[in-house]
Amino acid sequence: MSIAPSIEYAAETGELPGVGSTVPSGIEVPVVATRDLCRDPEPPAPGVFPFTRGIFPDGYRGRLWTVRQYSGFGTAEDTNARYRFLLEQGQTGLSVALDLPTQCGYDPVDKMARPEIGKVGVSLSSLAEMEILFEGIDLTRISTSFTINGTAAIVLAMYVACADKQGAARAKLTGTIQNDILKEYVARGTWIWPVRPSMRLIADSVLFANDATPRFNPISIAGAHVRDAGCTAAEEMAYTLANGLAYVDELIRRGGEAERFAKRLSFFFYVHMDLFEEVAKFRAARRIWARIMKERYGVADPKAQMFRFGVVCGGSSLVAPQPYNNAVRVTVETLAAVMGGAQSIFTCAYDEPFQIPTEFSAELALRTQQIVAYESGVARTVDPLGGSFYVEWLTDRMEDKILALMQEVADHGGAVKAIEDGWLQSKVAHRAARRKREIDSGEFPVVGLNRFAREDQSQAPGEVFRLDPQARSRVLEKYAALRERRDNAAVEKTLARLRRAARDDHENLMPYLVDCCHAYATVGEMVQRLTAEWGEFKEPVRL
Amino acid sequence: MSAEGVSGLRGKRILIAKPGLDGHDVGAKVIALALRDAGADVIYTGLRKSPGYIARVAVDEDVDAVGLSILSGSHLELVAETLEELALKGANDVVLLVGGTIPAEDREALRALGVKGVFTSDMQLTDVVAAVMDALR
Numbered sequence: 013m014s015i016a017p018s019i020e021y022a023a024e025t026g027e028l029p030g031v032g033s034t035v036p037s038g039i040e041v042p043v044v045a046t047r048d049l050c051r052d053p054e055p056p057a058p059g060v061f062p063f064t065r066g067i068f069p070d071g072y073r074g075r076l077w078t079v080r081q082y083s084g085f086g087t088a089e090d091t092n093a094r095y096r097f098l099l100e101q102g103q104t105g106l107s108v109a110l111d112l113p114t115q116c117g118y119d120p121v122d123k124m125a126r127p128e129i130g131k132v133g134v135s136l137s138s139l140a141e142m143e144i145l146f147e148g149i150d151l152t153r154i155s156t157s158f159t160i161n162g163t164a165a166i167v168l169a170m171y172v173a174c175a176d177k178q179g180a181a182r183a184k185l186t187g188t189i190q191n192d193i194l195k196e197y198v199a200r201g202t203w204i205w206p207v208r209p210s211m212r213l214i215a216d217s218v219l220f221a222n223d224a225t226p227r228f229n230p231i232s233i234a235g236a237h238v239r240d241a242g243c244t245a246a247e248e249m250a251y252t253l254a255n256g257l258a259y260v261d262e263l264i265r266r267g268g269e270a271e272r273f274a275k276r277l278s279f280f281f282y283v284h285m286d287l288f289e290e291v292a293k294f295r296a297a298r299r300i301w302a303r304i305m306k307e308r309y310g311v312a313d314p315k316a317q318m319f320r321f322g323v324v325c326g327g328s329s330l331v332a333p334q335p336y337n338n339a340v341r342v343t344v345e346t347l348a349a350v351m352g353g354a355q356s357i358f359t360c361a362y363d364e365p366f367q368i369p370t371e372f373s374a375e376l377a378l379r380t381q382q383i384v385a386y387e388s389g390v391a392r393t394v395d396p397l398g399g400s401f402y403v404e405w406l407t408d409r410m411e412d413k414i415l416a417l418m419q420e421v422a423d424h425g426g427a428v429k430a431i432e433d434g435w436l437q438s439k440v441a442h443r444a445a446r447r448k449r450e451i452d453s454g455e456f457p458v459v460g461l462n463r464f465a466r467e468d469q470s471q472a473p474g475e476v477f478r479l480d481p482q483a484r485s486r487v488l489e490k491y492a493a494l495r496e497r498r499d500n501a502a503v504e505k506t507l508a509r510l511r512r513a514a515r516d517d518h519e520n521l522m523p524y525l526v527d528c529c530h531a532y533a534t535v536g537e538m539v540q541r542l543t544a545e546w547g548e549f550k551e552p553v554r555l
Numbered sequence: 556m557s558a559e560g561v562s563g564l565r566g567k568r569i570l571i572a573k574p575g576l577d578g579h580d581v582g583a584k585v586i587a588l589a590l591r592d593a594g595a596d597v598i599y600t601g602l603r604k605s606p607g608y609i610a611r612v613a614v615d616e617d618v619d620a621v622g623l624s625i626l627s628g629s630h631l632e633l634v635a636e637t638l639e640e641l642a643l644k645g646a647n648d649v650v651l652l653v654g655g656t657i658p659a660e661d662r663e664a665l666r667a668l669g670v671k672g673v674f675t676s677d678m679q680l681t682d683v684v685a686a687v688m689d690a691l692r
Contacts, residue, residue: 127636
């Protein structure tokens with residue numbers, strides 16, 4: 013298919029690089045989209061099955077998306093101060109970034125943990141630290157998101173215990189915990205245990221939360237990380253939906269009712285720069301998920317058919333050269349997220365490619381969302397692109413592409429098997445290598461990097477973030493003090509009960525974890541007890 | 556890729572390693588594939604390895620170079636530890652390279668520690684391969 017003549021001419025003469033004729037997922041795009049190209053030029057109204065145009069009939073009129081900036085670093089005290097700042101600036105949800113020792117289940121004193129304390133998130137080794145993290149913040153009035161997976165069940169238990177300590181009703185807690193271990197094996201790497209016991213723990217936490225914290229989303233099945241690893245938008249969606257089906261199957265295996273738990277499944281994606289491809293990706297996914305839930309699992313309640321998702325704008329689409337350009341990219345991506353119908357949005361700061369955002373860059377990222385929300389008017393009507401020949405056509409094509417990729421995973425035996433034997437990991441690695449070659453060659457355009465770069469261009473990050481060098485020693489001091497003052501005999505008792513319950517597949521481990529947290533057992537202690545029963549995941553290393 | 560790039564690393568043994576807890580392994584795998592394409596024998600450790608383990612594999616496998624991939628900001632500590640472990644095992648001749656999210660002002664500090672090359676994600680793969688060849692010359 014040809015591209016617009018003027019652009020073609022410019023590309024030939026070298027005056028202007030061509031814009032290309034395919035979207036990054038590999039779909040050839042018509043020069044002009046017309047009604048007769050669309051399978052369904054007028055999909056049903058928003059709020060109506062299969063929800064192509066959105067899950068709510070009134071879109072953002074009823075309620076704006078949750079503005080949720082990912083943040084956390086150093087000690088719980090440091091992060092508490094940043095949260096209070098963000099809440100004062102009009103942020104409507106918290107998103108907790110945790111350091112790697114907490115994510116991988118090591119206490120700060122562990123040799124593996126020491127270099128990483130407080131680096132990519134806040135150190136949260138026990139309930140004592142979480143109490144400091146949320147000091148002065150009423151947990152019933154704020155929605156909190158935790159990006160945690162390997163130790164998600166522990167952190168969810170800790171959050172419930174923290175609410176208990178605050179005197180906040182568990183049933184009033186709102187928020188989301190990522191709790192998606194499958195993609196950790198593929199792309200993010202914070203796994204601890206083998207796939208099967210990890211799946212059990214996730215099912216336990218989802219089923220526990222359905223009863224104890226019915227307004228809290230106990231899982232956010234995430235595509236963002238495989239996308240960041242180099243996958244296309246269609247692959248991101250397909251692999252994530254395939255993982256979603258694996259969780260649904262496991263939840264049913266452990267006695268859950270799809271009609272009930274499916275209302276609390278949520279998803280999480282990246283939004284990259286191809287605006288209409290991203291919008292079409294979300295519209296197609298709503299349709300696919302609703303149909304699968306209805307047709308394959310017999311789910312009748314529309315709420316349990318709805319595909320709800322949060323997004324992050326930025327990530328690997330941001331680059332270090334000419335760093336301020338990233339703020340512009342994030343604006344385009346935010347528009348795509350809104351027109352795609354996201355329930356929550358996190359906008360990356362322009363300095364994310366090279367450092368933890370400063371207060372300045374974090375505020376600019378927050379303002380970007382607020383400008384799109386309150387000045388652009390894009391949130392005023394539901395699915396403003398609905399009925400656009402191009403968007404409806406692209407939604408059809410993305411749906412086909414995503415379904416075909418999902419079938420590939422199914423043909424391999426499903427997501428769990430594809431991950432256990434490293435098939436998916438290898439696929440993603442090769443995809444990443446291809447993406448890197450496309451960027452190096454200029455085939456995939458990135459302004460300031462492979463197009464319009466200058467020899468003398470600014471690489472300056474502006475303000476530089478510096479982690480308080482004392483953070484690590486303060487974390488270690490507080491950890492030692494906790495172990496002095498808590499009732500160690502009581503801790504041992506709760507840990508022993510946890511270990512016994514881990515042996516019995518019929519037990520739900522969550523109440524045991526909540527007890528451990530209340531006794532101020534540490535994350536590392538709980539993880540060690542479970543590892544003693546389950547062993548560790550053996551990574552299938554292949555290139 | 557240039558003609559030199561296709562076979563310029565033939566006969567070289569390189570260990571690509573992930574020290575510490577950082578789980579972002581895409582960069583490590585992309586580099587491993589690129590070095591392999593350039594003719595090197597590449598070994599990849601997988602995630603979450605201690606500096607002691609990495610040094611042991613480097614010695615056991617008799618590698619010419621170790622490439623550490625670190626995106627968590629812990630590069631100064633982990634590089635220093637890896638160099639110590641290599642020295643303890645008498646492997647001072649192994650060339651140490653580092654890639655990841657490395658702020659500009661830390662690059663000199665890493666070189667001062669003894670690192671022979673620092674790589675970031677905005678570098679072209681052909682440049683990375685060329686720099687590795689230089690470091691191993």
